[in-house]
Amino acid sequence: MLDELMEHGYDISAGTLYPILHSMEKDGLLTKEEKNVNGKIRKYYRTTDKGNDVLHEARAKAYELFKEIKN
Template sequence: MRKISLGFVRVHILYHAREEPFFGLWMIEELKSHGYEMSSGTLYPILHGMEEKGLLEVEEKTVDGKVRKYYSITQEGEKLLEEARKKAAELFEEIQE
């Protein structure tokens, strides 16, 4: 079940990165609102891996004297999100029967 949940988490991340740049703590709270309990020790390796794969890009901004990394979606991430949407819709149709 953990691997499936992590797949859903990655789709959530891509979706929100498409909506607007976000920082890690915000994403932890957002995922929590969807029932995913995630620590920074779990989330940040996922974000870094997605960045390494070219799905996310990072911009550092100083906010209230703290440097925060803001993640946004790349063109490659957009393609993967669209593919995930199609596959999710297809799966939803199948499991509703």
């Protein structure tokens, strides 16, 4: 996830990202699955229905803001 964010110009450390993910999980926006991959525990996050609803709303608000700035 950090590599993907870097590709888009974000410089975020794991120390910043993981508290955000834990908070989103606590709020019911994400679920976490832990898998053992080559002896290392990997965490896989997925959005919940609530998380998808919040994302849709945030995108709509961002689009409205973009339209206002553009004009």
